[in-house]
Amino acid sequence: MVPPALMAPAFAATFEKMANRPVKDLDAFQQATFRLHGKFMNLRDEASPAHLLLAVRAARRALAQNPDNAHAHLQLGQAYFYLLRATRERRQEPGQEPLRDLRYIQAVASFNQVLLLDPSPEEAREAHRRLVELYATQGYPDRNGQWHAGYWDLMLRHLEGQLSATKAAGPAQGESAKQFEEQVEQLEKTISDLGKEVAKQEDRFKNRKTRLVKVLDQANAALVESNLAEQALKILRDSDLAAFGNEGMRLQITLALHTGLVRDVRAWFNLDEEQEKNFIDKLGRDQHYQFKGLLAAAIGEYTAADQAFADIEDQLGRKISGFDLRKVLSGAGTVVKVQQQTQALAVKDAIALHLSYLILQARSPRLLGSALQAEELRMGILELYSLLGMMGERAQSIALRGLLALEAGDLEKAERLFRRALTVWKPKPSDPSAIGVDFPFRAMAQEWLEVLEKYKD
16 A cells, blocks of 8 residues: 555645646546545634634624624624534534534524615625525435435525625625626526526426325425425425424424524424423424524524533433443343443443354354344344444534533533543543544544633633
């Protein structure tokens, strides 16, 4: 294998040749170089996350004084937009979705709020432009696994709003009349092209809808097959729970959050104790509190958001505490050393033990005695992996609470939560070689903890 250091000049030379060339025109090595460079850059910050969090806090303070300040909502949206798109929070890693989803919802809510107020043409133009960019990132896989990207009907509406605001605002500072004219022409062309595609998809959906009886099927067809998110949400809102069921209820809340309708979602969650109990029964407890946490974080109610995610953490903690490791280990005999470990290390050792037994059984079937005992070991492995997954989910929930505490300016709480989350990764601080359970946000929690320790008074 060629040492990476010797490959660096080749990668650098290749990347230099790739400037301003379409990816489709590159050979296999050049495309691989392009992808590696993209992954490398996604791990770096184009903008300081600390400065962006300060901008969030400043905008929240301004809105506490005047909730109808369109400019403050715009700056809040910009801060969330750049956290999502220009910092390491954009990492495309498994399990990063909750944080990207949170930042997306926060940004979309802020930009939509700008347009509900009385923005200047310049503010309206920027809010529409950002919403087009954000809606273009959304999508759903169809039954064949093909990804359908973009909320096209919403993108079209905001492109039209952007064009109207651009004309009202006139040329930006330093922009010539010719440049402004070209910008308007480009917007008009984009609107024309997308408008034709949206009209095509609307006709397609209209024909498809006649063959679909169930409301949920109609909404899914509009959303997944035709990229008509606004149409899908309208179908659900014009119907009721009896018609679309619990799955439709989850889709309606998801779409409302993802299209900036936080006021509506807030009204839906404004429930008395009995109503909330019924809501939880329909959504599921974790999903209910996930939605509540996202909603509260989007509107800056950090205490409520923390409580919601803490509830998810507590539920996972109860499941983990109730796991009978001794019972699972009984299938492999009495193992004192494993049971004396910290939980994360004990589970990993137990998995290794079960796998060792299965390997031995494959080589010498007589060692385990029966197929039933081998099946019990396999089931034990699945249970243990499920437990590891829950431990990782719980740590992720704790780390997410740490990020929200950081956003709210409670640095002590953020540091405390990051430390708690990382105990599942490093269960024995005195032993660097003891690695527990990795989890999404782990690297981010470590990075922020280092920053907090460095600048602590």
